[in-house]
Amino acid sequence: MSHHKVVVIGTGPAGYTAALYASRANLAPLVFEGVQPGGQLTITTEVENFPGFRQGIQGPALMDEMREQVLRFGTTIKSETVLKADLQSRPFRLTTDKDEYTADAVVIATGASAKxxxxxxxxxxxxxxxxxxxxxxxxxxxxxxxxxxxxxxxxxxxxxxxxxxxxxxxxxxxxxxxxxxxxxxxxxxxxxxxxxxxxxxxxxxxxxxxxxxxxxxxxxxxxxxxxxxxxxxxxxxxxxxxxxxxAIGHQPNTALFEGQLPMDETGYLQVEKGSSRTSIPGVFACGDVQDHTYRQAITAAGSGCMAAIDAERWLAEQGLAE
The missing domain is CATH 3.50.50.60 (FAD/NAD(P)-binding domain)
Incomplete structure (x- = not known):
């Protein structure tokens, strides 16, 4: 069972951005791709509202760029799906379809799926x-x-x-x-x-x-x-x-955390206002899994940045950042 300072669950814009900031903070994050590597943008064709691409970019291509960027800074990505998350133990225990892992901090970026x-x-x-x-x-x-x-x-x-x-x-x-x-x-x-x-x-x-x-x-x-x-x-x-x-709704991918983390009536994870912190110290949520209002790639990426910074500061407070 391998141990990591930070584990990111999910690889949409939120997950990749969280991994980017965590890796640049020398936290060597481990990222699990899950059942839909790259998230919802992989089923979108032309993306013309993501800053920095004046001619637009294909959704899958944008996700490939983000993936290569986080790999460049030392992120480890595994093509595994988390099947069980024990957020009551310390360190946190995660079971995938291939192995078991422990983590000091967990960033949840599992997104939401269109119905x-x-x-x-x-x-x-x-x-x-x-x-x-x-x-x-x-x-x-x-x-x-x-x-x-x-x-x-x-x-x-x-x-x-x-x-x-x-x-x-x-x-x-x-x-x-x-x-x-x-x-x-x-x-x-x-x-x-x-x-x-x-x-x-x-x-x-x-x-x-x-x-x-x-x-x-x-x-x-x-x-x-x-x-x-x-x-x-x-x-x-x-x-x-x-x-x-x-437009019959979105379903947040939160079944994995039922009974462990507070959710609203539609299943979205609840975080402290103005942050990515959940009710469990050391567990952070970003992207569409906690956002039922905007649900945009750019807002997901922004919240991924928040989650990584929140995780870095929390680890430092616990003496776990080094």
Whole structure:
């Protein structure tokens, strides 16, 4: 069983940034990649809102750059998934799918996963650039001048629909009921926007596609319409759109810490205001696993920096930094 001063669980922008700062503080962090190395950005195509890349950068490429950067400064990365975390013992004990480890400090950067509709094709097309996304802020620009749809009925769905009207010619807001769950203020804002068209009592049965050829001669599947089912009479119809945004929520990846760390009603880890500290000294949380408000790569990276600095200072206070 090997021991480490700092272990980082997760490798999105938060995890990599935490590792970067920890390694530059000579803490020799160990990072576990988990089941989705690189996090959600690995299923995003073009990233144009991360500072420093004026021409934009592909999500996987950005994660590769971050990975190589932390390796340069001495971070150890293991392709292992943490299956059990004992945060009650000192040092902390972590069990992966391959081995066991102990750590003086733990940085949790396990992120959150977008909830998909359960039809399969929506998640597949989001990874291949087929016109499906779970982040309007990330991908809205690519749908300029197009007719698109948003699925969901809460504040997130309505907020994304309003945001997308900056780019799309028309935004169909699809909801399985005849009224939204979003706040009245959000609904009023949406219904005042002439580009938003509510589609009541409908669920998406299938995402219909057509084949397109890229400038490089590759053939890709792109969304051309949605197959909808009426929740009242069961009738089936098609809605022609060129883009689909799934906004039915995110699920924080916190099951590993249930019963050990405080979470809010939706499962996000709770940290002390203005810090990354959890209720257990020596355990820190950063990125989307504790952020249900912004959920952006740049804010995740910023909180990863906070977690590393908080961990470094805590280790110094305990006499464990050397």
């Amino acid at each position: 998909w509709m359960g039809i399969g094709k929506d998640e597949v097309l989001s990874r291949s650039g087929g016109g499906v996304s779970a982040c309007a802020t990330c991908d809205g620009f690519f749908f300029r001048g197009k007719e698109i749809a948003v699925v969901g009925g809460g504040d997130t769905a309505v907020e994304e629909a309003v945001f997308l009207t900056k780019f799309a010619t028309k935004v169909h807001l699809i909801h399985r009921r005849d009224k939204l769950r979003a706040s009245k203020a959000m609904q009023e804002r949406a219904f005042k926007n002439e580009k938003i068209h509510p589609v009541w009592n409908k669920v998406v049965l299938d995402v219909l596609t057509s084949t397109h050829e890229t400038p490089m001669g590759e053939k890709v599947e792109k969304i051309r319409a949605l197959q909808l089912k009426d929740t009242v009479d069961g009738s089936v119809s098609e809605l022609p759109v060129e883009g689909l945004f799934v």
